[in-house]
Amino acid sequence: MADERPEILQGTLDLMVLKTLAAIGPQHGYGIARRIEQISADALQINQGTIYASLVRLTQRGWISGEWGTSDNHRKAKFYSITRSGRKRLNAETLNWNRIAGVIGRVLRLEERG
């Protein structure tokens, strides 16, 4: 299923997961998915399970690491945290994203005037 999604969407979710972990600290899959939903004002009501493909990819690239722990309500869960190289990647990708969004925004504004 992860292969069917367009590459950009895959990368975007990875970026959001990375950002979430950087912002709120170590969190488990459910917490990350919930947070993304909340921030997007529930506009991104994705199947929460899709987050696990992101988590695996990010772990394999060494940008996050996972560890089993206990949650607030004493449940066992696997907590993920961002690594140092993960933070570097996040910064680079954020810059990239803003740059691209700016360019596209300019292009779209151009079309409206004409």
Place this chain on the structure above:
Amino acid sequence: MLAWLRACATRIAAAFHPRSRDQHEFDRELSSHLDFLTRENLEKGMSPEAAARAARIRLGGVAQLKETNRELHGLPFLETLLQDARYAVRTLLKKPGFAAISILTLALGIGANTAIFSVVYAVVLKPLPYPDSQRLFTIFQQRTQDSSVQGGFSYLDLQDVIAQDTDFSGMTGVSGHELTLTGRGDPFIVRVADVTA
């Protein structure tokens, strides 16, 4: 780039380990996630069955998730290749007659190809055992009227060509023939060549 390499290395390493441990761990992650979702639904006031059902829907198809997770670890291409190979062997063992004919045909094909290639290589492709053999040329004469090739090159013609300012660093006339070597033992024929200076 480095990160991608790291991911590849992880997957290759994982391909050689039994994946059951990773899969069990993922199963635990999924149930933990379902747990959280169910609690969230219970807090919203749903009945336990409705909460559990809604939780499963919200999470997405568990089988699909497990499959995706499995594919991300290890090298699915390699695994399917091995699976297919094992299946092929099993099937062939069940039909030995067919297997024998296939193998024989393949052997014949490969053998014939190898033989032909060996000949072509020795005769045409192999470089001559001289240094800079790609700079060696044979010069022959061709009639302009009908483009037929002359069998020989006369010594006088050779002198004419050498006298011209050609791009060749040197030219030599060669005439090959056979002689009989006598003396000790049985006489036999040797191939010799006369060459110009």
